[in-house]
Amino acid sequence: MSARLRDFHWERDFESVRGFLAGVFGTRKAYTNWIPSELENIKFGPGGTEYLDAEDEFLKVWEVFNETQKTAQGIIAVSYTKPPGKCWLSVHPHYMSAAREIVLWMQNRVKEMQGDGRGDVNMSFVADDNDAEFIRVLSDLGFQKGEVEGDIQIRSSDSLVPAYSLPEGYTIRNAVIEKDFVKYREVQMAVFSHIVSMNKELLELYSTASFYREDLDIVAVGPDSRFAAFCTARIDPLSKIAELEPVGTHPDHRRLGLAKAVICESLKRLEKYKPSIVVILGAAPTEGARRLYESVGFVNEGTRHYWIRTV
Template sequence: MEWTHRPYRDEKDFLALLAFLSDCNAAAPTAGYIQPGDLGWWLGQNEVLNPPDCVEIFEDSVGRVLGFVFSDPPTWAVIQASPGSSDALLDDMLTHSRARAGDPELTVWTFEGDASLIAALKRHSFIRTDKRTVQFEYRSAQQGLPELPKLPVGFSFTAISDSSQLKTARVKLHRAVWHPSQVTASAYEHLRASPAYDLELDVALVGSDGQLVAYALGWIDPKTRTGVMEPVGTHPDHRGQGLGRMVVQEVNRRLAERGAERIIIRTPESNVGACRLYASAGFQNIGYIYDYSR
């Protein structure tokens, strides 16, 4: 098979990549493909990232997507290729990633179940490091519909509607959680315009004083009946009170009600607090995503 590769262009490419990821996850659910919602968040979260600079699409002679590379910054990459892709295609994707990095210390984020990519990395002298990300999953089909969280008196959940005041507060909360953050009001509007976004899954916990104290953003892929939460956070002034777990439970419940049978959350293994939070919300550790470097 012959192929070419080119930079990401426009919204048409975004829709094609969403469909590609959905198809890959349906065909090989244990191989560790990222979810369509992951891509929605990665490309929509700020105004600094320019998709044509960090997404390279590999396609066949009729324009069918065979895979893509997401690299931001250039020295870090996620490689997604169709199930059963040839060694030659994976080698070409790695060669592109190395050339973009312009540095021998390229790191590739790789799920332990992606045997083909791991073999390609070894061919290119990459070595698995000790740094890894935990993938947690909630299986609603087996574990049942998550229960309604029991909130403190005066607290409530809100979906982020088109209220300018609410959207401003949501951006402010995100920036406080992830300081320093590049998320801005206009970037958040861009994110909300994504076809993958559902405002009813963009949920914040409102404190008794009316301030937003924690939030989680859910994404769902109807084809694979899989949900993902990204990002998740609690305001630094309100941590250690179980509020993050409550909002995770609520978004988990909403995803399950929309038909998600698997709900995914990921966090670095070094983030012990987040690992405990997700486990306390009923999520189970189902594997790791490793950093491979050379």
């Protein structure tokens, strides 16, 4: 048996790769590996640019190959290598011995993407601090631990949802993208400046993702009818892993308890979908954020760091 890579094509491979990611998570809950909604967000996330078919090239499927029978026996890993050097790697725990070979291939791929004469580039992976096996592979290949990517906040699906209250004049409801686009974009831009490219077409595409439920796209509405805070709960229909992404409060409406309110409303509405677990990956590693998430039942299981090497 040997590991072989093949190209990824979204329409053909998305379901099988999603199934692989769900299975990996069920076997070994290391948050180095993508959860399925992180994969789907590459195409449907509203904060970037329109996904192009050519971007399938960044994803590769690694399969165990039977040399005798000349057949693939199943997916063992999925790699993502995006210019200039942003990388993710999800490996089945039974095949971690293949991780070194795959990382070396990805390293060469980063160099190819740079082209000749364009200088060095920082190649980076995100790794769960508890993922000792993968970290050892990266360290042995010369990668250095960099800055924190974020906390790993986990909430049991059977935890009780705390009560919340709203300041006078504020209400909570779910957003309706078709009619709320301007206010929706405005509040998210006030928190995340990097989503400057968000437009109505991208948001409408986002609403067709399998993880998206309109009733879980929660906003707090201020006295002036503008959106003051938001929390979207995404739930993968296969693994039932739910994530809160994104979460934020407009700077003009902070310290009013709105973040807790929209999170609690999201968690309450999530219950009918029976999530297997609720996660916030890459959560802000600040004391304020940690206190907030703890107050609504999350447990901080550690951090993820970038691991970086110049190639």
